[in-house]
Amino acid sequence: MINIYRTVNDELVQLQSPEKGAWINIINPSEEELQHAAAITGIFYDFLKYSLDDEERPRVEIEDNQLLIILNVPIIYQASVMYDTIPLGIIITNDYITTVCLKNIDIITAFSQGKVKGMATYKKTRFVFQLMQKASILFLNYLREINKKTDEVELELHKSMRNQELIQLLDLQKSLVYFSTSLRSNKKVMERLLRTLKMYEEDHDLLEDVIIENTQAIEMADIYSNILSNTMASFASIISNNLNIVLKFLAAITIVV
Numbered sequence: 001m002i003n004i005y006r007t008v009n010d011e012l013v014q015l016q017s018p019e020k021g022a023w024i025n026i027i028n029p030s031e032e033e034l035q036h037a038a039a040i041t042g043i044f045y046d047f048l049k050y051s052l053d054d055e056e057r058p059r060v061e062i063e064d065n066q067l068l069i070i071l072n073v074p075i076i077y078q079a080s081v082m083y084d085t086i087p088l089g090i091i092i093t094n095d096y097i098t099t100v101c102l103k104n105i106d107i108i109t110a111f112s113q114g115k116v117k118g119m120a121t122y123k124k125t126r127f128v129f130q131l132m133q134k135a136s137i138l139f140l141n142y143l144r145e146i147n148k149k150t151d152e153v154e155l156e157l158h159k160s161m162r163n164q165e166l167i168q169l170l171d172l173q174k175s176l177v178y179f180s181t182s183l184r185s186n187k188k189v190m191e192r193l194l195r196t197l198k199m200y201e202e203d204h205d206l207l208e209d210v211i212i213e214n215t216q217a218i219e220m221a222d223i224y225s226n227i228l229s230n231t232m233a234s235f236a237s238i239i240s241n242n243l244n245i246v247l248k249f250l251a252a253i254t255i256v257v
Contacts, residue, residue, distance in 0.1 A: 001026070001027045001028065001029065001033070001104075002024065002025070002026050002027075002029065002033055002036070002037055003024075003025045003027075003112065004016070004017065004018055004022050004023070004024050004025075005022065005023045005025065005112065005121060006019055006021055006022040006023065006121050006122075007021075007119070007120040007121045007122060010120075011114065012112075012113075012114040012119070012121070017040070018040055018041060018095070018096055020095045020096075020122075021095070021096075021121055021122030022095075022096050022097075022121055023096070023097050023098075023099070023111075023121040023127070024037065024041060024096055024097070024098040024099070025098075025099050025108060025111075025112060026048070026098065026099065026100045026101075027101055027102075027103070027104045027108070028052075028101075028102050028103065028104075029048075029052075029100075034048055034049065034052075037098070041093065041095075041096055041098060042093065043066060043091050043093060043096075043098060044063065044064075044066060047061075047063075047066060047068045047089070047091050048089070048091070048098075048100055050068065050070060050087075050089060051070060051087050051088065051089025051100040051101060051102075052087075052089075052100065052102055053087065054086060054087065054102060056070055056087040056089075057070070057072075057087075057185055058070050058071050058072050058087075058182070058185040058186050058188070058189045059189065060189055060192050060193065060196075065093065065094060066091060066092070066093050067091065067092040067093075068089065068090075068091050069089070069090040069091075069092075069128060069189060069193070070087050070088070070089050070090075070189075071087070071088050071090070071131075071132065071135060071186050071189060072085040072086070072087060072088070072182035072183075072185060072186055073085060073086060073087075073088045073101075073105055073107055073135045073138065074135070074138050074139050074142045074179065074182075075103060075105055076142075077175075082171045082174075082175060083142055083145075083146060083172075083175035083178070083179065084175065084178055085178050085179065085182040086101065086102055086103060086105065087101070087102075088100075088101050088105070088107070088108075088131070088135070089101065090128055090131060092124050092125075092128065097121065097124045097127055097128070099131070106138065107131060107134045107135055107138060110134060111130075111131070111134075116130055116134070118130070125197060125199050125200075125203050126202075126203050126206065128193075129203060129206045129207050129210055130206075132186070132190060132207075132210045132214075133206070133209070133210045133213065135186070136186075136210055136213040136214045136217055137213065139179060139182075139183060139214075139217040139221075140213065140216065140217050140220065142179070143176075143179065143217060143220045143221055143224060146172050146175060146176060146179075146224060147224050149168075149172060150169070150172055150224070150227070150228055150231070153168045153169055153172070154169075154231060169228065169231070172228060173225065173228050173229065176221050176224055176225040176228065177225065179217075179221045180218065180221040180222060180225060183214055183217050183218045183221060184218060186214055187211065187214050187215065187218065190207065190210060190211050190214060191211065193207065194207055194208070194211070
């Protein structure tokens with residue numbers, strides 16, 4: 001799916017064909033759509049394709065006045081407790097800014113519906129930093145959700161030691177590992193942009209704020225991961241202790257019999 005937008009008189013307007021200063025949003029494209037997007041924008045086909053690999057790592061690549069930025073953004077992988085990350089490709093050329101992603105993520109939806117304050121498609125550098133800011137905020141929100149769900153599962157475990165709750169804790173721990181790894185990779189991308197991109201002072205301040213939010217998310221992910229690891233270790237000890245009590249009881253019964 002390919003959608004084209006442009007900011008006109010502070011309002012986001014959807015276009016039928018690209019114009020200078022437009023934002024081209026590509027979501028889970030077919031091969032034909034990918035070839036068409038490369039043809040109408042002049043963007044390297046490989047730059048468009050990279051972001052559709054769910055194993056692609058965050059990085060910055062520059063070639064012939066085309067800037068490729070790949071970030072990891074958070075998604076809910078399952079409705080229950082599993083969170084994951086997915087690559088979001090941002091390509092800046094002289095005329096357009098293009099985003100490429102495998103899924104229609106919440107961040108892109110907020111931009112396409114014009115819900116982001118101060119957004120303008122022709123302010124390409126600021127647009128990128130606003131995307132990064134929304135991603136960092138979403139990471140923080142999901143981390144709070146993970147912490148809340150961890151507390152809920154822990155309460156259930158206090159009542160009954162079931163495999164279901166332990167599996168949920170394992171899923172949450174895996175999500176925290178994904179988040180922590182992605183956030184650290186995103187931070188390297190942001191720091192490189194801070195060093196290499198020429199930008200207005202206002203955009204520079206915005207990027208620094210985004211780096212601070214991203215760093216805060218890294219610290220939260222590390223704290224929650226440590227808490228969850230200690231919690232699981234404690235429950236493992238409790239389960240082992242309960243098992244020993246049961247075995248002693250069975251051994252006593254066996255001797256009596």
